[in-house]
Amino acid sequence: MTARIHAIVNPNAGGGYASNVWPQVKNLLSKYDLTYSITEKHGDAQAFAEKAIADGNEFIAVVGGDGTLNEVVQPCAGKEIIIIPVSAGTGSDFVRNFSINREGSIQDMIDRNISVNVDLGVVESTPGKRYFANIAEAGFGAEVMKRMNSHKKKRGGSSFTSTILMELYNFKKFSCSIKSEEYEETLDASEIIIANGLYFGGGIKAAPDASMNDGFLTVHIIRGAGRAKLLMNLRKLKNGSYIHDREVISFQTKKLQLDGNALVEIDGEDYGNLPSNFSIKPKALKVLGILEKDLEAS
Structure with missing residues (x-):
């Protein structure tokens, strides 16, 4: 049929x-x-x-x-x-996790029913429960997306970079309570990334160690820092090397509670403010194609 x-x-x-x-x-x-x-x-x-x-x-x-x-x-x-x-x-960061863009391959994959079950992130707070397919952020990144969305600018490329620079001038670190089985602390943070996928901002490798089918969220916390230090870490975002900086805390978890005075965005869209609870719904979405990470491992 x-x-x-x-x-x-x-x-x-x-x-x-x-x-x-x-x-x-x-x-x-x-x-x-x-x-x-x-x-x-x-x-x-x-x-x-x-x-x-x-x-x-x-x-x-x-x-x-x-x-x-x-x-x-x-x-x-x-x-x-x-x-x-x-x-x-312009960004289309979710699709970057998959191998489905080669010409003619979409028809082939539909005909052969080649698909993969991927995890979904879940966020729950005052706006209600919502799934995110790729990445959620609290802090600086959410402020950047709010500015971009309010001005209806194109996401990715130079527009994303220029918006980062504009927001950097106004941004202040925020105090945040972080609770999970793997890590618990109250600290000053600049940016918190809660990742299911690898990319945001038009191909920036925000979570190079993330996997969309391992049943975990990958969390990267950039501690509160001055503008110069934050800018240095942001410059390392492109290839994901920022995660090796001593100011960055990284762990994987299935459940995470964040409380503080910061904005939250999911998949590039405004969500609301902290406090928020994050969790993972394993293999909850069927997507045409093959995960690039699975191809690299084979």
Whole structure:
């Protein structure tokens, strides 16, 4: 039988880049039983995903950025439906964890039903419970994303770097209580990364040791420091070498409690403020493709 696929398209993703990508994706998927929806506002992608599941689709293709994907993930967690993430945002960091971008490979993987079960992060706080597919942050990184989102700038590349520099001037460290089975302390922090995936900010390797199917969150805490020291660590973010700095605390955990006066973002979208509880939902999402880390290990 022909695979049933529903595509959810955010035409504004990537500063309009998704609008250019969509005709190519539509043509690529035209051999299947394809339907699609176009988002107009926040929340549409989640509603369309809920309907796609109810209609019995086997796949949901997400043509957008990480924010669009985050909406789609919410009703898909724990379901058999398979996500096809299409790199159409400026950052598109979730899809960087997978090998699905080679020309022609999407059709091959759909036909052969090649997919992987990946973990999802879970955050719970005043805004409510929400899944995140890639990375959550508290502190400096969340402030950067808030500035970017408020100005509707493109994510990734030079715009991400320039926003970091602008936010660096205003940012102040924050006191944070950190509790998990593996680590407990109250300290001054600049940035806390809670990672399921490896990348953020358009390919910056925020969590080089993270794995999306090991049942753990990878946590990196950059202690409170002056602007010069924070900038030095941020420069090391690109290749992930910052985690070896003595000011950085790293551990893996299944549950984490954070309390302090700091903003939180998940998958590049504003979430709210601490306090927040983080946990992992193992193998909760089916994604078309193969994890790059699994390919490297084979």
